[in-house]
Amino acid sequence: MKAFVYSDWGCLEVQDVPAPEIGRGEALIRVEACGICGSELECFKSRSPRRKPPLILGHEFCGAVELLNDGDADIEVGQRVVVNSVVSCGRCYPCLRGDRHLCAERQVFGMHRPGAVAQFVAAPIDHVYPMPHALDPVLAALVEPAVCGIHLINMMPDVRYPSAVVIGAGPMGLMALQSLRALRDARVLVADINEARLEVARDLGAEEALNPNKEDLVAACVKFSRQDGVDMCIDAVGAASTKCVSLDVIRPGGACGWIGLFDDGVTLSSYRVVLSEKSILGTYAGVRSDFECAANLLAEGRIRGGDWVKVYAIEQSVMAFERMLKAHGDDLKAVILPQGV
Secondary structure, eight states, X not given: OEEXXXXXXXXXXEEEOOOOOOOTTEEEEEXXXXXXXXXXXXXXXXTOTTSOSSEEOOOEEEEEEEEESOTTXXXXXXXXXXXXXXXXXXXXXXXXXXXXXXXXXXXXXXXXXXXXXXXXXXXXXXXXXXXXXTOOHHHXXXXXXXXXXXXHHHXXXXXXXXXXXXXXXXXXXXXXXXXXXXXXXXXXXXXXXXXXXXXXXXXXXXXXXEOTTTSOHHHHXXXXXXXXXXXXXXXXXXXXXXXXXXXXXXXXXXXXXXXXXXXXXXXOOHHHHHTTTOEEEEOOSOOHHHHHHHHHHHHHTSSOOOTTEEEEEGGGHHXXXXXXXXXXXXXXXXXXXXXXX
């Protein structure tokens, strides 16, 4: 089969590799579409040890069940499915209390196990979920990033008629924007230094969109909130500077959701958190109910893809990955179709 392989540090290739064999309790998935994630771009660029080559990349995927190795499976051969990218053990304390995405021994496709920018991938059956029939493969490949946005918004405080700012109009920021609109009916301001991305944000429901290199973001958020700061801020960049400013733009008693992973270390004033009762919430992946919600919202058109999602054949994977690395114009999201365009 063909697969997109991170073959060595700094090297990407499309290779012919053996199709995976499935063990007991696993399904062989014929991959229809798989997105390239910003975390993969960042790991490749920084040569992060979180993804060590050689490795087949890809964790945002959908497909059809080709083969099952379990007579008691709740899914059937031929059924179209989406797959949870975080594989949990089911035995540790987080798993037993229902936080399987926080599993102490979790594995991620395209990180700890072979990924899905390939014609076939093996997946545990209990991490494979039926896909709504109305969902085409390109949209279904957006389920996993939509899950992250939905899970984050579900963690945020429940505020009537909330105002929010999303820092970063990349794919994760756009999913957070749409989740805020769909789940909270929030007024949302989006900030990014890329003008093309700001246009996409406006099209997807941002009430305002601004470039913080040209306008004062803190002052804009105070004005936008019509009070003393927005109720919530989503940092979808994850730079040290954006983490700090996320505390500046929220009102006393407001909440920050950190989902970006650009920088690890950050220095900030704890007094700004304590004396103003501001909350900082870290968020990672999602649970099965988030997958069901994401798939339904995409099928209903309440979360949208569009022209900002670029589609490529698997033979074009290296070119697609390099385009997303450069991030020129509206090169925001690449989805690979392993079975052909």
